[in-house]
Amino acid sequence: GVNAAEDSLKVRKEGFEATKKSFGAIKKILEEGGDLSGAAASAQSINAFSKQVPALFPAGSDKGETKAKAAVWSNGADFGVKAQAFEAESAKLVQAVASGDKAAVQKQFGAVGGTCKACHDTYRSE
Template identity: 35%
Template sequence: MKKIIARIAFGMAAFALASAASAQVKPEDQIKYRKAGYSYMMSWNMGKIKANLEGSYNKDQVAAAANAIAGIANSGMGALYGPGTEKAVGGQTTRVKPAMFTDKEGVTKVAVDFNKAANNLAKVAADGDAAAVKVAFGEVGKTCKACHDQYREE
């Protein structure tokens, strides 16, 4: 429990720092960075866990991927949704819906849910129980889907 609280506190601090830093990052770079974080890092690590759950299970690979996902969840990437990033700019396209920038309560809920699920996945993965990882992995997937359904264009 202490690790989860520490990760949430770290995530909040990282968000505060990232918010300040994002003011200095051009909107097109914010879009590029957030796309890379989600498309490459999240997708790649989710894929590693899925492959382990569907094939030969390697506890260490799963734990490393789960820790990476928790790191992304706690990284403050929400700050990369700054002003001017709600539309294509500087050659960078985005599929974010306008509601992402106006529905603060809803965005906070999906972000907190994702953070909790990702931190839980890392905790469960450290124990090495494939069945428990499968459940926790499904919860992370649900939080990703909830955000995509509400705030991402097809």
């Protein structure tokens, strides 16, 4: 891109898209009864991306093709709290997958989904 704001818009859109795919891959394993260890890389990818989220919404990156609402920037402290919840719950998902306890993974999968939804309800259009 030509500037940092455009770069962060591109990186965050790719990151959220990859996160959606990873989340879906874990869901598939849970539903189809596949080997839980197959969910490890996906859970790690989600948690790694979650750590980048706050930095991917710099001032000026509200322009262009984005679903992010202006509230991301006008209410940045709360946005940060919600990003932190995503990071914390996805870290616990990594741990649950590593434990091999499917019920724990199911519970934590739901908790992570809750943090996705909590942010989207307020900060994403559609």
